[in-house]
Structures are given as structure tokens and as C-alpha cells.
Amino acid sequence: MRDFHLPGRSATWAQNGICATSHPLAAQTAIDILKRGGNAMDAAIAGAVLLGICEPQMTGIGGDCFVLYTKAGHPEIHAYNGSGLAAAAASADTLRAKGLTSVPVNSAHAVTVPGAVDAFCHLATQEGRLGLDAILAPAIHYAETGVPVAPRVAFDWHNDANILQGSARDTYLIKGRAPKTGEIFRAPKQADVLRRIAREGRDAFYTGEVAEDMLAALNAAGGVHSAADFAATKGMATTPISGTYNDIDLVEHPPNGQGATAILLMNILKHFDIASLDPLGAQRIHIEAEATKLAYDARNRLLADPDHTHRLAHMLAPETAARLAALIDPTRAMEAAAPLTESVHKDTVYITVVDRDGMAVSLIYSIFHGFGSGIASEKFGILLQNRGAGFTLEDGHPNELGGGKRPMHTIIPGMLRQDKKVILPFGVMGGAYQSTGHARLVSNLYDFGMDLQTAIDAPRAFNDAGDMRVERGYSDQVRQELQDLGHQVSIPETAIGGAQAIRIHDSGVLEGASDPRKDGCALGY
Structure with a gap:
């Protein structure tokens, strides 16, 4: 239990349904959908689409999504990949011939076809109850009438506005400046x-006037996208992957997401007595950071489009984690591995909903960098993601840019399972941090016995390509001890990540927690 003398927030407790996400209007919308008879899938999609209006620098219908979910009354976890493909004509050879060593992040070359709309339409039809017209009505209302810009959103908007190009500036700036x-x-x-x-389904987005508008913007910017690329966009059901930590199963979405990285990281940490360490001390940060370097090096070498990820079993094998754990020196930091995947970033949104029938949804949705590619379509103002910047141009690499491939994604929805039952759908936003964030949240809960809200509130540190970013919630003494261990320490301008989670108690009571690093909340009824 938290100390009520100190600033903070309590978790939200409810019986009939809870949503936790990064903006209050989206959480409220999800609850309204549940009250109208919708299920958790209806509510999660409604809230997610609205987040594209509330937090347009983070996400939108020009982006991708991944989803984990259960069906009411059934413990099996399903996964759905709503990530789009590179244009069929995309080629690493072409970019290398231009002298490029990475995919330019604010170019049409970085734009993969948006996959989220197709996924939302499919899941609403196959798993929802209310239909697209009811699900999309709240986002339509707020897109027309407007949303007051929240404090954290304004902070991020200001930081990222400079990458907006051409007509995107007209749509996403107010009198030429960030709101x-x-x-x-x-x-x-x-x-x-x-x-x-809402009227016509996914074809209204991927064919006809809307698709033509997106294509015109991309082709004008030098993109090689075609109408066929958009028309052929289709998500896919897939099989979750999992690992075990303290008798808890960590369930993740398979590649092309980086969920395998979180499992490998937890498998490495199992070789250390983390629970004996100070939860806010330098030694815990150090061990986590060293494990992160090793797990992310494996990610950068192995993870890619599902059809090009051939060593997943090796990455998840206990023997692999044991060998990597043996490389960690508790007294000294190792050099960070050079990233092979060219671009990772911090901007995304996450929403989780559990309904009264026990359906649980864990959904993550992003345009990658802040404001994605910075390119928006002229007529409809659809901001296009730059997920293609997650490809590498290294010849022969599994994640090499290629036509019709999905890039390695940083976004990962998560679930915890115990005794074959889902007990906690959750997500930790923050780009590259997400795998480390998953591991840290699980460790906070099961190594240190923190309650759900405290586990989310706790200060964070992240070794990001050799930069040990340590939030201000840690003491100067901890920062000095990390420097003494050989880490290059900095205090990040932006808080690290943002988590949302719902615990499903044995009694059926639901407990929702939301990260104070964002503007959102957990709401229930």
C-alpha cells in the first residue's frame, strides 16, 4: 500500500470492466462502450482510434498495431499482427546505391503501408459486438468538435513538431506552432x-479516394508505393510466445515485434538473485542494464519479418540465456553493442481493457517516431508512419529492407498468465525501452512485491545504446555508483516510457493502474 502522506495515485478497482490508457477521454470512451453492451475488443478499438486524435504525435490511422487478447470464458491467448508491409518495389540496393547507410527517417522510403485500420476492422468484425459505426463514433465526434491538448501531449508535440512537412504542418500545427x-x-x-x-469497412481506407490521397503524398515525396500495395494490406492471426519468471508466464507477441527480447531479458535475469537487491539501488540497475545490452544485441541480430526470423527458438532457449548471463560482470559495465537495426524510438500509445465477461485485450498502436515520417496526405491529413526506418540496410541481414517485408517493431503488448489463466494484461510504452520495461514491471511485482500502481510509478533507468538514462526519481548517490561501475550516466529530458495494466483478481474484481508519466488514467465501473 502506498504512503498516503506522499503524492501519488491509487489504483482503480471495479467489477464490471476497466480500461487503462494514456488519455482520460480514451479511457472514458472505452468504459462508455462497455456500458452500451460492447465487449473489451469494441472498447479497446474505440479508445485506440480516439487516441490518434488525443495524441496525434504518438499514433493514428496511418500507423500499425499489435494485439493480444482472450475471448470471454476461454483462457487461450490470441495474437494479431496489424503491422503493414514495405512497398513491393522497396529495395535496400536502391538506397545503398544512393550512398545511404540507413533508411532516412523522415522520407517516403521509411513509410510502410499502415496496417492498423485493417486490423481494427477485422477484429471489430470477428471479435466485437457493436460494429464499426458504434466503435468509431466517439473518435469521429472528437475529431470534429476538438480535444483540449493535455500537458504531456503538449510537451511531446512541441518537441516533435519540427519534423512535420508540407501539408502536415497545416493539419497538426496551430498558426504555424505546436498547440x-x-x-x-x-x-x-x-x-x-x-x-x-464506419460505412464501408477497410476498403474505404485502402482503396479509392483515401488511398489515392496517401499515395499521392508518398509518390510526390519520392516513394515507390503503389495502389496494389495498399489494396493488398492484410493483418494476420499468429501464435503468442512466452517465458516463465517466478512461476509467472510472460506472454508476448511474436516477431516482427520485439517481445522475444523481453523474454530473453527475463531469462537472463533469472540467473541473478534480483530479489535480494535494493529495488531502487545501483546494483539492480547495473544487472538489468548489462542483461539489456545482451538481449538487445540478440534482438538486433535475429528479429525481423516473421518469414525471415529463423532463430527464434535459439533466442528463447534457456541455454542461450545462461551463456549470456555468464558474460555479466557485477562489478563493471561492458561496452554497448552497436545497433544493427537502424532506428528505434519512444512514441506510441497503449490501451488495455477487461470486461465483465473476462475478455482481456492488450493493444499497442503507433506511428513510430514523433509524428511518424512527418508526411501527411493533402486532402485528408493522414499522418504516415515511418516504421520502415526500423529496417537495416545491411546486406543479407534478416531485417534488411525489402519489398513486401515487415520491419522489426519496437511495440509489444504483454500479458501475464498464472496456472493457465490471464492475470494481467499490460503494456509499457517507450520504443526501445519496451522490452526492458516489461521485464522491470514483472520484477517489481514478483521480486519486490510491489502493488500494481507502485510498480508502475517506481523510477526507471535504461541503457540506451551506451547512454545510461536515469530518471530524476533516483538519488545522486545511485547515479554516482553507476558511474563508478563504468556507465555513462545522464538524466533524460523526457520521462522513460509509460505503462498501463489491469490485474484480474481471483475474485473477479479488477484493479487498473496507469502511469503518471502520461496524462491518462484507469477508469472502471
Whole structure:
């Protein structure tokens, strides 16, 4: 239990349903959908689409998603891959011939076809109850009437606004500048797109006038995308992967997401007595950081499009984790491995919903970098992701840019399972941090016995390509001890990540927790 003398927030407790996400309007929308008779899938999609209006620098219908979910009354966890493909004509050879060593992040070459809309339409039809018109109505309403810009959103908007190009500046800036906290952001052109999708389904987005608008923007910027690329976009059901830590199963989405990295990281940490360490001490940070370097090096070498990831079993094998754990020196930091995957970043949104029938949804949705590629379509203002910057241009690498391939993604939804029952859908936003964030949240809960909200609130540190980023929640003494261990320590300007989670208690009571690093909350009824 938290100390009520100190600043903080309590978890949210409810019986009929809970949503936890990074913006209050999206959480409220999800609960409204549940009250209207929708299930957790309806609510999660409704809230996610609205987040593209509330937090357009983080996500939108020009992006991708991954989903883990259970069906009411059934313990099996399902996975759905809503990530889009590179254009069929995309080629690493072409970019290398231009002298490039990485995919330019703010170019049409970095734009993969958005996959989220197809996934939302499929899941709403196959798993939802209410239909697309009801699910999309809240986002249509707020896109037209506007949303007051929240404080953390305004902070991120200001930091990322400089990458907006051409017509994107007209759509996402107010009088040429980032909006301030409390100013109203409207996206009436997106309301038009959503209305078309509500009437006609995914074809309204991937064919016809809307697709032509996106294609025109990409081709004008030098992209090699075609109408066939958009029309052929299709998500896919897939099989989750998992690992065990303290008798708890950590369930992750398989590649092309980086969920395997979180499992490998936890497998490495099992070789250390983490529970004996100070939860806010330098030694815990050091062990986690060293394990992160090793797990991320494996990620950078092995993870890619599902059809090109051939050593997943090796990555998840206990023997692999044992060999890597033996490389960690508790008294000295090792050199960080050079990243082979060219671009990772921090911007995404996450939403989780559990309904009264026990259906649980863990959904993550992103345009990659802040404001994605910075390219928006002229007529409808659809901001296009730059997930293709997650490809490498290294010849022969599994994650090499290629036509029709999915890039390695940083975004990963998670679930915890015990005795074959889902007990906690969760996600930790923060780009490359996400795998480390999953491991740390699980460790906070099961090594240190923290309650759910405290586990999310606790300060974070992350070794990001050799930069040991340590939040201000840690003491100067901890930072000095990390420097003495050989880490290059900095205090990040932006708080690290943002988590959302719902615990499903044996009694059926639901406990929702939301990260104070974001503007959101957990709401229930």
C-alpha cells in the first residue's frame, strides 16, 4: 500500500470492466462502450482510434498495431499482427546505391503501408459486438468538435513538431506552432475518413479516394508505393510466445515485434538473485542494464519479418540465456553493442481493457517516431508512419529492407498468465525501452512485491545504446555508483516510457493502474 502522506495515485478497482490508457477521454470512451453492451475488443478499438486524435504525435490511422487478447470464458491467448508491409518495389540496393547507410527517417522510403485500420476492422468484425459505426463514433465526434491538448501531449508535440512537412504542418500545427496545453485540436478531415470506414469497412481506407490521397503524398515525396500495395494490406492471426519468471508466464507477441527480447531479458535475469537487491539501488540497475545490452544485441541480430526470423527458438532457449548471463560482470559495465537495426524510438500509445465477461485485450498502436515520417496526405491529413526506418540496410541481414517485408517493431503488448489463466494484461510504452520495461514491471511485482500502481510509478533507468538514462526519481548517490561501475550516466529530458495494466483478481474484481508519466488514467465501473 502506498504512503498516503506522499503524492501519488491509487489504483482503480471495479467489477464490471476497466480500461487503462494514456488519455482520460480514451479511457472514458472505452468504459462508455462497455456500458452500451460492447465487449473489451469494441472498447479497446474505440479508445485506440480516439487516441490518434488525443495524441496525434504518438499514433493514428496511418500507423500499425499489435494485439493480444482472450475471448470471454476461454483462457487461450490470441495474437494479431496489424503491422503493414514495405512497398513491393522497396529495395535496400536502391538506397545503398544512393550512398545511404540507413533508411532516412523522415522520407517516403521509411513509410510502410499502415496496417492498423485493417486490423481494427477485422477484429471489430470477428471479435466485437457493436460494429464499426458504434466503435468509431466517439473518435469521429472528437475529431470534429476538438480535444483540449493535455500537458504531456503538449510537451511531446512541441518537441516533435519540427519534423512535420508540407501539408502536415497545416493539419497538426496551430498558426504555424505546436498547440499549448488547453488549446483545442481538431481533425475534421480525419472524421471524414473514419466515417467512410464506419460505412464501408477497410476498403474505404485502402482503396479509392483515401488511398489515392496517401499515395499521392508518398509518390510526390519520392516513394515507390503503389495502389496494389495498399489494396493488398492484410493483418494476420499468429501464435503468442512466452517465458516463465517466478512461476509467472510472460506472454508476448511474436516477431516482427520485439517481445522475444523481453523474454530473453527475463531469462537472463533469472540467473541473478534480483530479489535480494535494493529495488531502487545501483546494483539492480547495473544487472538489468548489462542483461539489456545482451538481449538487445540478440534482438538486433535475429528479429525481423516473421518469414525471415529463423532463430527464434535459439533466442528463447534457456541455454542461450545462461551463456549470456555468464558474460555479466557485477562489478563493471561492458561496452554497448552497436545497433544493427537502424532506428528505434519512444512514441506510441497503449490501451488495455477487461470486461465483465473476462475478455482481456492488450493493444499497442503507433506511428513510430514523433509524428511518424512527418508526411501527411493533402486532402485528408493522414499522418504516415515511418516504421520502415526500423529496417537495416545491411546486406543479407534478416531485417534488411525489402519489398513486401515487415520491419522489426519496437511495440509489444504483454500479458501475464498464472496456472493457465490471464492475470494481467499490460503494456509499457517507450520504443526501445519496451522490452526492458516489461521485464522491470514483472520484477517489481514478483521480486519486490510491489502493488500494481507502485510498480508502475517506481523510477526507471535504461541503457540506451551506451547512454545510461536515469530518471530524476533516483538519488545522486545511485547515479554516482553507476558511474563508478563504468556507465555513462545522464538524466533524460523526457520521462522513460509509460505503462498501463489491469490485474484480474481471483475474485473477479479488477484493479487498473496507469502511469503518471502520461496524462491518462484507469477508469472502471
